Amino acid sequence: MNYLHTLRILTALTGLSVSLYTAYIYRQKLYNPDYKALCDISETISCSDAIRSRYSKGFGLLDGILDSDSILNIPNFILGIIFFILYSLVTVTEYFTFLLLPAATISVCISIYLFYILNLVMKIHCLLMSQGVKRRRSTRLSSSGYYSKRTKPTQCPTNILSVENFQEMADYVKEKISVKPEVGIICGSGLGTLSDLVKDSIDILYEEVPHMPVSTVEGHEGKFVIGSLGGMDVICMKGRVHHYEGYHSQQLTAPIRLMSRLGVKYLVVTNAAGGVNKSFSPGDLMLIKDHINFLGLAGINPLIGPNLSTFGTGERFLQMVNCYDKEMRETALELAPKHGVSLQQGVYALIGGPSFETPAEIKFLNLIGVDAVGMSTAPEVIVARHCGIRTVAFSLITNMSVHPDSVHDESTSHSAVLALGSEVTGKFSGFITELVSSFKSKGMPLQPEADVFHDTLMESCNNDVMSKTVNNNTELSSTTTPADDNSMQDNH
């Protein structure tokens, strides 16, 4: 064995070891984001932080062409393992030795390219260079000007649940089902029997599904019912979780991201709510036209945190106009009379709960144009919108929110809410079934109008949050502004 031959074998083994160690770090990071690799030496000499940057798959060359989750967008370490195994085989067997020179040339070019990306583009040094780098926020001034070049945050914010967590949720559910749900349904308080409409169903308890929050409120059974309804494959949530239970808004919207990962394109959300519009009565069904999200206005929004751009629209600054899909609302209005459902329409306000509203709060809600008040729905609709899922939502008016002058109203209690829910839900069966069926003929999910979207700055922080290109999609013939939404004007 001559000197050159030994050197080639040593090079191949070193390359293979580095690639395998990178694969190990990648896996460790997946399950423990705080994992510290041996090559994490300092803030600027780091490999594990960088490991899921966009340059870590396909050397970043396929970014923008392929989705980051595409199986064709192969992680660099896999390419490295394959390359070094082949290189070792050729060296040891001495077959196809003519390939050694081109292979070595390609590997040198790739090394120079990655060296350039790491040191000149990203200005960070990664010991396992083949994995690419993490872009530091401070190296890039966003168009929205959040960080100046001098601001050097030392730590990236993280989400409560990562893209991988949602994937694990979806993988778990996918393994248990044979259908591919396109429609999601959420049953609100007392509305759980809607799930009985789902045929040939299988049940999956929330507690079984990794990362899935479990319902703790009476009347929310806490299981997915997956099967078919109105000729569509559906995933129905028999019960939801709420912010007041103590969950983070990213947790209570986790099932929406799970649905998105399963391929859901349409969502029907239901809730129980107190009637604020004085023309409503308990038992009425209200089609939600819009919402006022008091939690969101106070800074509790499920999209707070690094932007999860791999979901649907992936927009950092999400538009909410038409988030209660106009075409789906029109279909609901058309179908309701046929099924004997007299559909009210109105604005839903989300309050934090679990306490019901004070008389002064109800007076205030009434003054600002709220028709029904509840403790859910808005976060789910925001995340559905972010995922590009078209949504229609209904409030069952279970009680009239206590009149400002009255001292106590017995109908405003959770047990009364549940009782009314189970009493009237049956009346909506035909309506909900035909509504779901109508989605068959609906087109692909609309993207939100996007003329004012800003560049996302968080892409510089973490690969999970890498933003998609700003989408200046103007093809939205059926999106409307409140002003031109004449067919569905306020009814209060």
Ligand SMILES: O=P(O)(O)O[C@@H]1C[C@H](O)[C@@H](CO)O1
């Ligand atoms: O899950 P939803 O919004 O239907 O539940 C409503 C709001 C509270 O959770 C509960 C109050 O009775 O019902």
